[in-house]
Amino acid sequence: MKFTIYQESRIGRRKSNQDRIAYCYSRDALLLVLADGMGGHLHGEVAAQIAVQFVTQAFQREARPLLHDPAMFLSRALTNAHNAILDYAFDKDLREAPRTTVVTCVIQDGHAHWAHAGDSRLYLLRGGRIAAQTRDHSRVQLMLDQGLLDAESAAHHPGRNRIYSCLGGSHPPQVEFSARIVLRDNDTLALCSDGLWGPLGDEGVLRGLSDPFVQEAVPRMLDHAEQRAGATCDNLSLIALRWHDDSAPQPGDSVSTQTMAMNDFTTQLETFEQSRSPATALDLTDDEIERAIAEINSAIQKFSK
Amino acid sequence: MQCDEARILPRTPMPSQANAPLPTGFQLDQYRIDRQLSLGGFSIVYLAYDEDDTPVAIKEYLPNSLAIRQEGQLEPQVPDDNLPAFRYGMKCFFEEGRSLARLMHPNVVRVMNFFRANGTVYMVMQFERGRTLHDYIHRHKGEVSERFIRGVFTRMLNGLREVHAHKLLHLDIKPSNIYLRNDGTPVLLDFGAARQTLMSDQPMLKPMYTPGFASPEQLGNREALGPWSDIYSVGASLYACIEGTAPPRSDERQQKDTLQPTTRTHTGRYSAQLLETIDWCLQLDPLKRPQSVYSLQKALMRREAGEAMPAGWFADIGTKLRSFIGRT
Numbered sequence: 001m002k003f004t005i006y007q008e009s010r011i012g013r014r015k016s017n018q019d020r021i022a023y024c025y026s027r028d029a030l031l032l033v034l035a036d037g038m039g040g041h042l043h044g045e046v047a048a049q050i051a052v053q054f055v056t057q058a059f060q061r062e063a064r065p066l067l068h069d070p071a072m073f074l075s076r077a078l079t080n081a082h083n084a085i086l087d088y089a090f091d092k093d094l095r096e097a098p099r100t101t102v103v104t105c106v107i108q109d110g111h112a113h114w115a116h117a118g119d120s121r122l123y124l125l126r127g128g129r130i131a132a133q134t135r136d137h138s139r140v141q142l143m144l145d146q147g148l149l150d151a152e153s154a155a156h157h158p159g160r161n162r163i164y165s166c167l168g169g170s171h172p173p174q175v176e177f178s179a180r181i182v183l184r185d186n187d188t189l190a191l192c193s194d195g196l197w198g199p200l201g202d203e204g205v206l207r208g209l210s211d212p213f214v215q216e217a218v219p220r221m222l223d224h225a226e227q228r229a230g231a232t233c234d235n236l237s238l239i240a241l242r243w244h245d246d247s248a249p250q251p252g253d254s255v256s257t258q259t260m261a262m263n264d265f266t267t268q269l270e271t272f273e274q275s276r277s278p279a280t281a282l283d284l285t286d287d288e289i290e291r292a293i294a295e296i297n298s299a300i301q302k303f304s305k
Numbered sequence: 306m307q308c309d310e311a312r313i314l315p316r317t318p319m320p321s322q323a324n325a326p327l328p329t330g331f332q333l334d335q336y337r338i339d340r341q342l343s344l345g346g347f348s349i350v351y352l353a354y355d356e357d358d359t360p361v362a363i364k365e366y367l368p369n370s371l372a373i374r375q376e377g378q379l380e381p382q383v384p385d386d387n388l389p390a391f392r393y394g395m396k397c398f399f400e401e402g403r404s405l406a407r408l409m410h411p412n413v414v415r416v417m418n419f420f421r422a423n424g425t426v427y428m429v430m431q432f433e434r435g436r437t438l439h440d441y442i443h444r445h446k447g448e449v450s451e452r453f454i455r456g457v458f459t460r461m462l463n464g465l466r467e468v469h470a471h472k473l474l475h476l477d478i479k480p481s482n483i484y485l486r487n488d489g490t491p492v493l494l495d496f497g498a499a500r501q502t503l504m505s506d507q508p509m510l511k512p513m514y515t516p517g518f519a520s521p522e523q524l525g526n527r528e529a530l531g532p533w534s535d536i537y538s539v540g541a542s543l544y545a546c547i548e549g550t551a552p553p554r555s556d557e558r559q560q561k562d563t564l565q566p567t568t569r570t571h572t573g574r575y576s577a578q579l580l581e582t583i584d585w586c587l588q589l590d591p592l593k594r595p596q597s598v599y600s601l602q603k604a605l606m607r608r609e610a611g612e613a614m615p616a617g618w619f620a621d622i623g624t625k626l627r628s629f630i631g632r633t
Contacts, residue, residue: 284392289421292399296419299406
């Protein structure tokens with residue numbers, strides 16, 4: 001597999017970041033997962049953390065290096081994550097189980113499968129258009145479907161944050177699964193929380209990801225969303241992946257899993273402590289430092305000729 | 306990205322003492338440190354030699370307020386609380402590198418390498434022999450000639466034109482950032498404040514500036530920033546050449562303008578046309594200044610109406626000049 005991936009989560013103007021994001025890949029399979037803990041409920045960030053961690057761990061157990069059945073994997077992993085949240089509430093004697101949205105995607109054999117509950121979204125962008133996207137499990141989306149609302153009033157509807165499906169809580173989740181989608185060279189997959197798609201809209205997501213470099217597009221889109229949302233900015237997260245054909249020349253910053261060992265995994269999952277601290281948005285990982293330096297040196301080479 | 310000064314403030318206050326420089330003879334990557342050239346709040350600049358014994362200037366990212374390096378240590382100590390701010394400042398340092406790496410011009414300092422060592426990052430620049438315009442003004446106070454001024458600024462503006470052509474603003478032009486090589490040609494230095502603003506629609510955060518040389522829009526309405534903002538700073542630098550000091554701060558001028566037009570104060574010692582050009586650049590209203598470097602250059606090349614300066618000054622003297630660089 002060849003792809004370029006970048007993810008970032010920011011706190012916005014809230015006191016804590018209840019969004020969680022992760023990606024993980026073996027030699028032959030790739031997992032993306034994003035959860036947005038529900039702020040109105042107790043321990044939303046715990047629910048999001050459990051969901052992301054649980055799905056990631058299940059993937060690491062089962063992708064050896066391929067998943068036996070990606071659709072079944074998603075179904076089982078999300079049901080089990082839901083139950084893990086309920087178990088946590090039981091253990092801690094919480095009056096109500098915490099809740100979180102979830103959107104997750106598995107890629108293997110050149111095909112993508114995704115599943116979601118709630119209003120965190122997945123977009124598949126192809127050739128400058130939105131080729132597919134998840135439909136929110138929200139009242140507003142239902143009203144839109146029934147023609148009771150138009151897009152403009154939906155964007156400002158006071159109940160736009162009300163969702164009817166999520167992990168945790170008192171009702172079993174209604175998880176929606178995608179068909180098996182063939183990925184083409186240069187397709188972009190984006191997973192995001194409502195803190196990002198709310199301020200930007202479909203158009204903004206599409207435009208933002210038309211940039212050939214996801215590692216530059218993602219921070220810029222988060223900047224835009226934060227700016228647009230202003231003082232009430234929600235937590236916002238985005239994972240963006242650009243898919244490359246195996247035969248395509250390898251762009252400098254992309255990942256090729258060809259040389260990975262059979263049972264090896266690479267995982268990016270932010271820990272509790274990190275995402276709680278407002279400083280995370282300012283932090284710079286070792287990888288980012290190396291990338292910045294490589295980029296500067298390649299510019300020096302290029303322009304000094 | 307915008308570099309926000311407030312974000313580089315320490316959470317754990319550090320005793321404000323100078324950090325120890327790397328010792329003479331220290332082998333840093335492929336370079337041998339010779340001595341410290343300058344020390345700022347944000348970095349240390351060294352003279353060093355590469356494998357071929359070519360001198361280079363190496364700028365070490367080392368913010369005084371966030372990191373401390375004691376005598377005999379190599380890695381600066383950064384308290385955990387300061388780590389995010391330290392890393393943020395590093396991003397700003399990268400921005401400077403990114404800006405400069407794309408500029409290849411004889412009147413703009415050239416970046417040659419960028420690397421990581423000792424827990425921080427280093428930018429290697431071409432070493433130039435000479436001194437700053439600031440030094441020159443101090444040594445020749447009150448007797449900086451018009452010919453010198455026109456020659457230095459016309460050439461320096463070739464570099465600034467290149468900066469603007471890359472959709473960058475310098476935003477910290479002042480005599481101490483204009484370096485005069487021994488052959489008299491100027492080099493524009495220190496892009497620590499450079500911002501990629503001509504293109505971006507991001508909100509501007511408050512950066513560092515130098516009072517007296519900064520335009521009013523830099524201190525206030527940052528949405529109005531543009532090439533004319535650098536032109537204000539060029540005007541203030543021209544003013545410093547004839548007056549020996551910076552003009553009053555532009556934000557104070559906006560309250561009560563105490564700046565006397567140079568056409569009134571320096572008549573007779575400089576041509577009216579030069580003084581008018583300086584006053585033109587120092588207009589508080591951005592729209593009343595020259596709107597592009599090109600139009601300012603044209604003004605600087607004309608002594609009296611109709612009389613043009615030698616054409617060679619204006620042209621891109623790149624190739625010819627490059628062969629002189631480093632040979633002194």
